[in-house]
Amino acid sequence: MTSAGRFAPSPSGELHIGNLRTAMLAWLFARSTGRAFLLRVEDLDRARAGAEAEQLRDLAAIGVTWDGDVVRQTARGPLYAEAITRLTRAGLTYECFCTRREIQEAASAPHAPQGAYPGTCRNLDRAELEFKRSIRPAALRLRAGVAEFTVTDVLHGQFTGVVDDFVLRRNDGVTAYNLAVVVDDAEQGIDQVVRGDDLLPSTPRQAYLASLLNIPIPEYAHVPLVVNHDGVRLAKRDGAVTLADLAKTGVAAGEVRDRLLASVGLPGGTLGQALPAFRPGALPREPWVWTPKAATTP
Structure with missing residues (x-):
C-alpha cells in the first residue's frame, strides 16, 4: 500500500486560519517526502449541513490538493x-x-x-x-x-x-x-500524521491502541497552533479568520496563502513553488499570532 499523509477535518463549520495552516503543513510534509496526500472527513460527530463543501472549497482556494476520493468516517x-x-x-x-x-x-x-x-x-x-x-x-x-x-x-x-x-x-x-482515527489511518495506508500540537497529549493513547491491533505506528509531527494576541488558540470569535470573512474585508485567498507560507519561513506563491524550500527542521516551534490586519501587510 502506498504511504500517505492526510488532513482530516471535522465538518462542524468553515475552516479558520489555524486549520488551513495545519492543512498546508500536512500537504508540504507529505509531498516533500514523496507521499500521497489524502483527505478524510471526520463526520462521526458535530457535522453541520454544508460544512464539508465549504471546507473543500477553502482547501482548494489555498492550493491544498488531495489524491483520490474524499473518505468519510460515517461510511466506515x-x-x-x-x-x-x-x-x-x-x-x-x-x-x-x-x-x-x-x-x-x-x-x-x-x-x-x-x-x-x-x-x-x-x-x-x-x-x-x-x-x-x-x-x-x-x-x-x-x-x-x-x-x-x-x-x-x-x-x-x-x-x-x-x-x-x-x-x-x-x-x-x-x-x-x-x-x-487509528483504524482509519491504518486502513488508508497513512504512515505520516501531521496535526496541531494540541493533539499531542492524546497521541500516546492512539499509538498504544495501534500496538494492540498490530498496526504500525505512524510518523507524527505536531505543529504549533495559530493563536490570538492573548495567546489563546484561534477561534471564529476572534473576528475575520475564515476565507469567506477575510474576502469581505478585501483579503483574497492568495494573500492568505502567502501569509501562511511566510509564517513558516517559505516564499509566497503556489504550494508547489514553496515546496522545494520546505524543511521540517526549520519550522517554528512556537505558536503563531494571527490578526486579520496582519494578513493585509505586504
Whole structure:
C-alpha cells in the first residue's frame, strides 16, 4: 500500500486560519517526502449541513490538493466494529456506565490528567453489570495494560503521555475518535500524521491502541497552533479568520496563502513553488499570532 499523509477535518463549520495552516503543513510534509496526500472527513460527530463543501472549497482556494476520493468516517462503521470485536475477544474491553460528571468528580491517580478515567467500572461483577445495564446504556472502554506510552515526534522528539482506559465506543453507539482515527489511518495506508500540537497529549493513547491491533505506528509531527494576541488558540470569535470573512474585508485567498507560507519561513506563491524550500527542521516551534490586519501587510 502506498504511504500517505492526510488532513482530516471535522465538518462542524468553515475552516479558520489555524486549520488551513495545519492543512498546508500536512500537504508540504507529505509531498516533500514523496507521499500521497489524502483527505478524510471526520463526520462521526458535530457535522453541520454544508460544512464539508465549504471546507473543500477553502482547501482548494489555498492550493491544498488531495489524491483520490474524499473518505468519510460515517461510511466506515464495519471497520470500527471489526477492531472492537478483535479487542473484545482478546479481553481488552469492558463496559462502563459512568457519566462525565461522575468521572470528573472521581479521584484519579496523582499523575493522571484531569478527566482521566479512574477505572470505576473495570472490575464489576455480573450482578453489578446487570444492575447498571438496567439503568443506562454502556460505553465501551479499553482495558489498558500500561499507564503511559512513548511516541516519537518529528518536532517534539520523545513524548511520554498517560494512557488510561479510554472510550472506544460511546454509550450512544458512536465510535470514539481515538479508535476511529487509528483504524482509519491504518486502513488508508497513512504512515505520516501531521496535526496541531494540541493533539499531542492524546497521541500516546492512539499509538498504544495501534500496538494492540498490530498496526504500525505512524510518523507524527505536531505543529504549533495559530493563536490570538492573548495567546489563546484561534477561534471564529476572534473576528475575520475564515476565507469567506477575510474576502469581505478585501483579503483574497492568495494573500492568505502567502501569509501562511511566510509564517513558516517559505516564499509566497503556489504550494508547489514553496515546496522545494520546505524543511521540517526549520519550522517554528512556537505558536503563531494571527490578526486579520496582519494578513493585509505586504
